[in-house]
Amino acid sequence: MTERLATGPGAIYWHVPNKGALLDAATASVVATAMAVEVTGSPQREIRAIALGLFEAIERHPWLSPQLALRLSRSPWSSVTPRIFESIGQRVSALGVPESTWFTATSALVHYIFGAAGQNAANSQVLGLGVDRAEFLRATANAWEELDPGEFPFLRSIADEARDHDDREQFLTGIDLILTGITGAEPGGSTRP
Structure with a gap:
């Protein structure tokens, strides 16, 4: 960054004491932008928007995933x-679920977002090294189809889906599955007895 600005590192460290503080400030800035969502009155839509904002921020800034994990484990x-x-x-509580489930439900969403987005960013970094994504997925699916059917029936059954999946859609489907579990609704909208 200092090279792009034609300054030395001293110019940045005039404003921040060290690399850790710089990463903290960059993390806070990127996360704040990612979480800026329009208030729609639908907690589910807003959670999806926040989740997708964080997913895309982590995809654009691969350093963000380890930073978030570090912040979560060392200084929550x-x-x-x-x-x-x-x-x-706030949005989980607005879903009308029992207060006794708020912590667990929110934790499930946050951990899923961090984990799935972080894994996607790691995959993108590997693929950024000259590996074509479609070719990589094809090779993975082909390898899964070749596995022993007695030992790996599940992987063989999903190989076609893995071959052609969209990472964002898969991520948002995971959010929807968690939200369905949180709200106690069956897929399709009916509620559990």
Whole structure:
């Protein structure tokens, strides 16, 4: 960055004390932008929008995933983690689910977002090394189809789906599955007895 700005590292460190503080500030900025969503009155739509914003931010900034994991495990009280939990948690509470489930439901969503988005970013980095995504998925699906049918019936059965899947759609389907579980609704909208 200092090279692009034609300054030395001292110019940045005039404003921040060290690399950790710089990463904290960059993380907070990227996360704040990713979580800026339009209030629609639908907690589900807003959770999906926040999740997709974080997914795309992590995809654009692969360094963000390890930073978020580090913040979550080492300093869950720092500025970024509470903002993510608060933003999603407010919407979880607006779903009308019992208060006793808010922490677990919000944690499930946040951990899924961090994990799935982080894995996608890691995959993108590998694919960024000159590997074609479609070719990689084809090779993976072909390898799964060649596995022993007695030992790997599941992987063989989903090989075609893995070959042609869309990462964002798969991610959002995961969010929808979690939201369905949180709200106690059956797929299709009816509620459980």
